[in-house]
Amino acid sequence: MSGAQPVIVLDKVCKNFGAFRALINVSLSVSKGEKLVVCGPSGSGKSTMIRCINRLEEHDGGHIIVNGHELTKDSRNIDAVRREVGMVFQNFNLFPHLTVIKNLMLAPRLVRHKNKDEARAVAMKYLERVRIPNQADKYPSQLSGGQQQRVAIARALCMNPEIMLFDEPTSALDPEMIAEVLDVMTDLARDGMTMVCVTHEMGFARSVADKIVFMDAGEIVEAATPEAFFTKPQTERARQFLSQILAH
Amino acid sequence: MTLDPQLILDSLPLIAQGLGITLKLLLYSALFGIGLAIITLVMRISGRWYLSWPAQVYIYFFRGTPILVQIFIIYYGLPQFGFIRGSILWPILREPFACCVIALGLNSGAYVSEILRGGVLGVDKGLTEAGKALGLSSPQRFIYITAPIAIRLSLPAYSNEFISTLKATALASTVTLMDVTGVARTLVSQTYAPYEIFIAAAILYLAFAWISYVALAWLEARASRYVKKGN
Amino acid sequence: MADLAAWGDDYLLGTLVVLKVFVVALIMAVIFGLIGAAARLSRNRIVSGLAKIYVVAFRGAPEIIILLIFYFGIAVSLTALVQYFDPATKFVDIPPFWAGSAAIGLIVGAYMTETFRGAFLGVDHGQVESAYALGLSKFQTFFHVRVPQMWRLALPNFGNHMLSIMKDTALISVIGLEEITFVAQMATSVTRQPFTMYMTVALIYLAITTLITFGVAALEKYANRHLRGAR
Numbered sequence: 242m243s244g245a246q247p248v249i250v251l252d253k254v255c256k257n258f259g260a261f262r263a264l265i266n267v268s269l270s271v272s273k274g275e276k277l278v279v280c281g282p283s284g285s286g287k288s289t290m291i292r293c294i295n296r297l298e299e300h301d302g303g304h305i306i307v308n309g310h311e312l313t314k315d316s317r318n319i320d321a322v323r324r325e326v327g328m329v330f331q332n333f334n335l336f337p338h339l340t341v342i343k344n345l346m347l348a349p350r351l352v353r354h355k356n357k358d359e360a361r362a363v364a365m366k367y368l369e370r371v372r373i374p375n376q377a378d379k380y381p382s383q384l385s386g387g388q389q390q391r392v393a394i395a396r397a398l399c400m401n402p403e404i405m406l407f408d409e410p411t412s413a414l415d416p417e418m419i420a421e422v423l424d425v426m427t428d429l430a431r432d433g434m435t436m437v438c439v440t441h442e443m444g445f446a447r448s449v450a451d452k453i454v455f456m457d458a459g460e461i462v463e464a465a466t467p468e469a470f471f472t473k474p475q476t477e478r479a480r481q482f483l484s485q486i487l488a489h
Numbered sequence: 490m491t492l493d494p495q496l497i498l499d500s501l502p503l504i505a506q507g508l509g510i511t512l513k514l515l516l517y518s519a520l521f522g523i524g525l526a527i528i529t530l531v532m533r534i535s536g537r538w539y540l541s542w543p544a545q546v547y548i549y550f551f552r553g554t555p556i557l558v559q560i561f562i563i564y565y566g567l568p569q570f571g572f573i574r575g576s577i578l579w580p581i582l583r584e585p586f587a588c589c590v591i592a593l594g595l596n597s598g599a600y601v602s603e604i605l606r607g608g609v610l611g612v613d614k615g616l617t618e619a620g621k622a623l624g625l626s627s628p629q630r631f632i633y634i635t636a637p638i639a640i641r642l643s644l645p646a647y648s649n650e651f652i653s654t655l656k657a658t659a660l661a662s663t664v665t666l667m668d669v670t671g672v673a674r675t676l677v678s679q680t681y682a683p684y685e686i687f688i689a690a691a692i693l694y695l696a697f698a699w700i701s702y703v704a705l706a707w708l709e710a711r712a713s714r715y716v717k718k719g720n
Numbered sequence: 721m722a723d724l725a726a727w728g729d730d731y732l733l734g735t736l737v738v739l740k741v742f743v744v745a746l747i748m749a750v751i752f753g754l755i756g757a758a759a760r761l762s763r764n765r766i767v768s769g770l771a772k773i774y775v776v777a778f779r780g781a782p783e784i785i786i787l788l789i790f791y792f793g794i795a796v797s798l799t800a801l802v803q804y805f806d807p808a809t810k811f812v813d814i815p816p817f818w819a820g821s822a823a824i825g826l827i828v829g830a831y832m833t834e835t836f837r838g839a840f841l842g843v844d845h846g847q848v849e850s851a852y853a854l855g856l857s858k859f860q861t862f863f864h865v866r867v868p869q870m871w872r873l874a875l876p877n878f879g880n881h882m883l884s885i886m887k888d889t890a891l892i893s894v895i896g897l898e899e900i901t902f903v904a905q906m907a908t909s910v911t912r913q914p915f916t917m918y919m920t921v922a923l924i925y926l927a928i929t930t931l932i933t934f935g936v937a938a939l940e941k942y943a944n945r946h947l948r949g950a951r
Contacts, residue, residue, distance in 0.1 A: 297618050323624040334619035338637045338715055347633060348623035380715035393619075400623060553883075553929040554922040555890035558901060562922060565908065566915035652780065659782030663894060670785060683792035691781040691789070698780040 248273050248308050248404060248435055249294060255302035256289055256459075263289045264300070265459040271437060273403075276430050278446040278467075279439045281456035282482060287439045290456070291406050294437065295326045308403060324352060327397030331409040333389045335381035341368070341392050342377040345399045353400065360399075367395035371425050387418030391425055398429075405429065407438040441486060447471060455479045496685040497692075500676060504690050507672035511697075514586070514658040514668060518593035519651060525598030530605045544602070551599035556657050559596055564588040564664045585664040597654045604646040608639035641712040648705035652698045659694070669693055723911040724920060727903065734900035735924055741821050741889045741899065748825025749885060753832025760837045771833065778830035783823075784891055790823040791816060791895040820892035828885050835881065839874035840866065872943040879936030883929050890925070900924055 249271040256264040263286045271277050279287045292298040293305060296312050296319050304311060308325050310318040336344050345364035349355045355363070368374040371391035373384075381389055390410055397405060407426065411419045423445050430436055430449045440446065446453055446467055453470040455463040455478075463470065463479045474480045532544035551559065567573050567582055581587045612635050620630040662671035673690035677683045759771035778786065791814065798812040843866050851861040893901035904917040911917065 295622055297621060320624060320626075323622060326622075328619075328622035330615060330619060330622075332615050334613070334615040336616060336619070336634055338641070340715075348620075348625060351629050351633065352624040382716060396623070406622075550922070550926065553926040553933075555887040555901075555925055557890045557893070558918055558922050558925065561901070561904070562915065562918045566918045569913055569915035656780075656782040659784045662784070670782065673785070674788070677788075677792060681796070683789065683796055687785050687789040687793065691777070691785050694782055694785065695777065695780040 246273060247271060249437070250306040251290070251293075251303065252305075253303035254290070254293060254300045254305060256286075256293060256298060256300050262459050264293070266303070267456075267459075267461055268303075269454065269461065269464070271404075271435060274433050274435055275451045276436045276449050277438070277452050277454060278450040279437065279454045279456060280441060280443075280446065280482070280486075281462075285456040286459040287456045288408055291408050291437055291439050294404075294406055295323050295328055297328075324400065325402055326404045326406060327400055327402035328406040329390070329393050329397055329408065329410045331412050333381070333386070333393045333413070335389055335393055335396070337381055340378050340380055341373075341384070344381065344392060345396050348396070349399050363399050364395070367398045368392075370398070370428075371395045372421075385418060386414045387421045390414065390418075390422045394422075394425055394429075404435045404437070407436065407440065409439050409441070411440065411442055443471070443483075443486060455482065457482070492688075493682070493685050496680075496682055497689045500673075500682075500686045500689045501693070503676060504669055504672050504686070504693060507667055507669040508693065510586070510661070510666060510668040510671075511655075511658050514589055514593065514661055514666075515655050517590045518597055518658070519654055521590060521594030522597030522601050522654065525594060526601035526605055529598060529602040530609070533602070533606060534609065547595075548599045548602060551596050552603070556592065556596050557660050557663065560589060560592040560660055560664060563592045585661070585666050589658070589661040589664065589666060593654060593657055596657065597650065600650050600653070601647065604643045604650060605639060607646065608641075608643035609635060611642045612638045641709070644705065644709040644712060648702060648709070651701055651705065655698055655701060656694065723907075723913055724916055727907045727911075727917070730903045730907070731900055731920060731924065734898060734903040735928075737817070737897065737899040738886075738889045738924075738928070741817065741824070741892060741897075742886055744817075744821040745824040745828065745885050745889070746882065748822060749828035749832050749881065752826055752829025753836050756829060756833030757836035757840065760833060761840060775830045775833050778827050779834075783827055783888055784894060786827055787820060787823040787891055787895065791819040794819060816892060816895045816897040820889070820895060820897055824885055824888045824891075827888065828881050831881050831884065832878070835874050835877040836870075838877075839870040842873045843869045872940075875936065875940050875943055879932070879940075882932050882936065886929055886932060887925065890921075 247270040249269070251267055251269040254264055254267045255262070265286075267286070267290055269277075269290075279291065281287050289298055293300045293312075294307060300312070306312070307322045310321045312318060312322060335341075336347065339347065342361065342364050345367065346357070346360040349360040349363060350357070365374060365377065368377055371394055373388055373391055376384060376388060376392070381392065384392065394405075394410075410426070411422050414422065419442065423442060426436075426438070426445070427449055438445075438450075450467050453463075453465060453467050454461055455470065455474075455476075457478050462476050463474065465475070470479070471483070474483055529544045529547060532540040535541060563582070564585055573579060573582060582591075616634050616638070617630050620634050625633070658668060659670040661668050662674055665671070667675070669690050673686050676686045680686065756771050756774060759767045760775070762768050762771075795812060795814045798814060799809065802809045802812050847865055847869075848861055851865045856864065889899060890901045893899055893905065896902065900921045901918075904914075904921045907917045908914040
């Protein structure tokens with residue numbers, strides 16, 4: 242995959258919450274089809290970084306360019322980026338008042354102006370892909386956490402995104418449900434989707450990622466192939482993190 | 490001092506003559522109040538000080554003063570100004586019924602606005618973020634995500650507020666309106682049987698409060714059908 | 721303005737009356753609320769049923785009807801009672817101050833019943849169990865575990881009830897107590913400046929309710945001090 246044109250570029254991105262420096266000169270580039278896993282201790286800025294990519298957070302300094310659109314205050318660019326970037330959240334964030342199928346149809350109808358039948362057809366296609374077509378008419382609260390997260394992935398896919406962001410997609414799940422979500426994500430990776438995942442699932446990282454980025458205290462401390470990162474981490478901080486997380 | 494149950498029963502149909510005015514007051518004020526509440530809510534969450542400030546002053550004034558005084562200010566007070574007596578609104582502001590609707594509506598609007606705001610603030614921030622991530626515009630997020638959930642969250646408190654408005658309509662009798670309380674007061678001055686007649690009036694209000702309560706509880710149950718009930 | 725100044729003393733005295741009614745009604749409301757809550761929580765179904773009726777009736781009927789029942793009803797009863805001993809008596813007047821304070825105390829007491837009950841039930845049962853597990857008696861558990869948390873849970877509603885009492889005091893003008901709304905009525909008939917006079921009443925109420933709001937907010941801050949800066 243190396244050598245393909247970058248679809249996400251972060252150049253010296255900074256973000257402060259009051260006096261707290263959440264991101265300090267973060268630079269990064271992701272090529273088309275690349276799978277990037279971001280890890281690091283809690284509070285290291287990994288969620289903030291991924292949320293800057295579709296401007297759920299506004300960065301204070303530096304540049305972010307996604308699919309050729311630079312993220313600025315210009316709302317047209319923000320809209321363009323959000324249309325091309327799908328996101329999956331830790332807490333699923335499914336709309337509780339809509340059935341599963343309506344959760345999936347909402348954005349295609351409102352944003353892509355698809356008609357009802359088109360939107361439904363697309364929604365069913367992706368529900369089948371995440372292996373729960375039979376839950377289409379249930380409300381999110383009637384599903385298990387793993388099922389809800391798979392619906393959330395399907396919902397993002399319905400917008401036909403070129404890039405998918407995952408913000409700790411398995412952290413809110415019971416252990417027995419993590420695998421079903423990771424399986425769907427692995428399928429997606431195999432199909433060539435460009436993915437940025439914040440996750441602690443090191444097994445997934447090892448088998449799927451092209452590159453691992455390790456963050457601590459708002460900075461990218463290390464960026465390497467999974468192979469290199471897991472066998473010979475370059476920094477003490479990464480070694481410490483790995484020993485803690487792999488001890489479990 | 491014995492209570493005469495027969496008199497209570499006998500006076501019920503007489504007092505019920507005032508029911509029409511009471512219900513009209515309630516309906517008009519409640520609708521007017523909801524309209525005002527929505528406008529005020531939008532002003533408050535607009536993030537623009539010149540909109541949110543007047544809204545906050547309005548809410549502060551109407552929640553901090555007695556309804557009776559608000560009715561008096563509008564019915565007795567406004568005609569103090571010549572320009573109001575000369576305005577095209579005068580035929581409306583001269584009528585006690587319209588003044589009561591205005592006062593009760595303004596009062597209810599202030600409370601309902603706060604209830605709706607609580608509902609909006611109660612909507613999980615993650616849901617609007619999910620809407621953003623899907624590319625929904627800010628009006629779309631409000632209409633399709635925030636509003637339906639906020640309305641459900643507001644219903645229990647609204648139910649209480651609706652019953653408060655019902656009770657407040659009784660104050661219309663102080664500006665000569667012949668609502669349930671007005672009729673009851675007239676009957677008392679004729680028969681001098683205050684216990685029976687006022688209790689009969691209270692029973693009418695209680696019955697109507699109960700009906701409102703059941704109706705709104707049904708609405709709430711319908712609106713909440715997607716919320717998890719066990720497994 | 722000069723007209724208003726001439727009535728300054730009356731407004732001041734009226735304000736004192738309002739404050740007196742407020743204090744008396746508040747004390748009564750707390751007492752009725754505590755009794756009501758204890759009755760509602762009682763395992764005796766008759767006792768808890770009666771308390772439930774009290775709550776439903778006094779929260780569902782308009783305040784002014786209850787006030788009129790108290791004022792005229794008690795007067796009629798007392799008259800009948802006195803006439804039994806002394807047939808020459810024509811009419812016994814009941815002081816509007818006491819009729820009004822008692823009526824408001826009972827009304828708001830019904831609301832307080834639910835607030836106190838909610839606060840009692842709101843204390844996490846696990847804490848009560850752990851207190852028992854540590855060997856505390858029922859009595860000790862109540863006073864050392866429940867009460868300190870109950871008042872924190874009850875405070876926000878309690879603040880609203882205080883505001884209700886304050887605003888309900890305006891109703892007593894209807895039965896002729898010389899509080900500020902009554903003063904404004906008299907002043908209006910002399911000066912022909914109803915807006916000025918009633919607006920003054922509104923602003924006095926606004927000042928008092930603002931003070932109450934700030935007072936309750938300060939108490940809440942104090943009550944929740946152990947919840948701040950958790951980490």
